[in-house]
Amino acid sequence: MKFKKGQKIPEFSLEDHNDQEISLAEFEGKNILLSFHPFAWTSVCRNQMEALEENYEEFDKNNTVPLGISIDPMPAKKAWARDMGLKKLSLLSDFWPHGELASKLGIFIDKIGTSGRVNILVDDQGEVLWAKEYDISELPDIEEVLEAAADNA
Template sequence: MKKVLFTLWVVWMTGLLWGHWGYAGSAAFENNIYDPGPLKSVDSVPKVAVGDKAPDFTLPAVSGGMVSLRQYLGKKNVVLSFVPAAWTPVCSDQWPGYNIVKDLFDQQDAVLIGITVDNVPTLFAWIREMGGVWFPVVSDFWPHGAVAEKYGVLRSDGMSERALFVIDKQGILQYMDVHDINLRPRLENLVGALEKVNK
């Protein structure tokens, strides 16, 4: 009788376990994003502050040519979006959002410049994977992270912070958000900062 009971218990447990299986697996997208896991929120000390003259730079753009901050002086407000690294989870889900809100930047007479410390070929492949973006993406690869260093957002591991800087038409830094690297900044905060610049 014990054997019968044991067999029934096994069947019962198997049934219960079976009942907890059958989850939807996912293989629709290629697993081509490298997840470094949670990182230290912020790993640098800013070298600029709101009200400062924003440090100028000239960097190679993925689309070709060079992009300088000074070329927008007197013409456009500028948003600098530093993201830590290509092919990582949060970064890959930040610029595609900006990519559908060109009108919000236009309304604020602003241009957006995306910056990472990756080299141009890496950025080229990553941006293509996103389906392209409307704004210039520039490479702060060499001298490695020199622009990130000027702004004080170069981390000790050679990546940059996830940081947003809003620079007005006079070249003055009006807003900065050195964000927790693990989290995406909220779009409304950036839009609010741009609105404030234009008031």
């Protein structure tokens, strides 16, 4: 899936690991980084989420709220967030209907039953500001992601 600047993503509402319903409407006046990762409890996904947590203040300075999203069920997301010691980053579950948001975005991989590894930066209206798709085994370059947030603040 190729995302084009200005393209609108579909509205969504997903539960995070703190039992909160999260949707675009929550972030009026903010940009949102939708950071899709294939599976919780895997090393590259862990490094991707920890990089978002460690740089949360930098995202905030650039008017951006990062969100981690995968198809894992909520109990796994809660346990994983606790294991990583997340304090700021929200982990959203796209579990049921299985991978619905990832499917609507065209990044669900049927063959393995998960989303691809994709970062999508959108504004509060859901318009794409920047996006990048990665190989499943590739860790996104956090500096590149922070630069995209700063360029679109």
